[in-house]
Amino acid sequence: xxxxxxxxxxxxxxxxxxxxxxxxxxxxxxxxxxxxxxxxxxxxxxxxxxxxxxxxxxxxxxxxxxxxxxxxxxxxxxxxxxxxxxxxxxxxxxxxxxxxxxxxxxxxxxxxxxx
Numbered sequence: 001x002x003x004x005x006x007x008x009x010x011x012x013x014x015x016x017x018x019x020x021x022x023x024x025x026x027x028x029x030x031x032x033x034x035x036x037x038x039x040x041x042x043x044x045x046x047x048x049x050x051x052x053x054x055x056x057x058x059x060x061x062x063x064x065x066x067x068x069x070x071x072x073x074x075x076x077x078x079x080x081x082x083x084x085x086x087x088x089x090x091x092x093x094x095x096x097x098x099x100x101x102x103x104x105x106x107x108x109x110x111x112x113x114x115x
Contacts (some may be wrong), residue, residue, distance in 0.1 A: 002026045002034045002103045004095050009109030014083055020080040020109055022095030028103070029073045035098035036069060036080045038091035039108075048096040049080060062088070 008020040035050040049069040070077040092108040
C-alpha cells in the first residue's frame with residue numbers, strides 16, 4: 001500500500017520561506033497526477049498546487065507566484081517551495097493524487113507562519 005510522508009514544515013515569520021517534501025513508498029509520481037493540499041484549523045482541506053504527469057503545474061490564486069511545485073521521479077519525492085509566506089498560509093500540508101481518488105492520506109506537515 002502506498003504511503004506518503006510529508007516533511008519540512010515548521011514555524012516561520014511572515015515573508016519567510018519553507019520547502020516541503022513528500023516521499024512516497026512506491027513509484028507513484030510516474031503514474032499519477034499529484035497535488036499539494038492544506039487544511040487550516042476549522043476549514044476544509046483545499047488544493048494549493050498540482051503537477052501533471054507531463055509536468056504541467058497549476059496553483060490556487062492564493063499561492064500563485066509564491067509557491068512552486070516540483071517532483072523528482074527518481075527519488076519518489078515531490079516538493080513544494082513556499083516563499084513570501086503569509087499568516088494565512090498556516091495549515092497542515094498534505095500530498096496526494098490529483099484528478100483521481102485519493103490514496104491513503106499521510107500525517108501531513110505543520111506550517112505555522114507567525115511573528
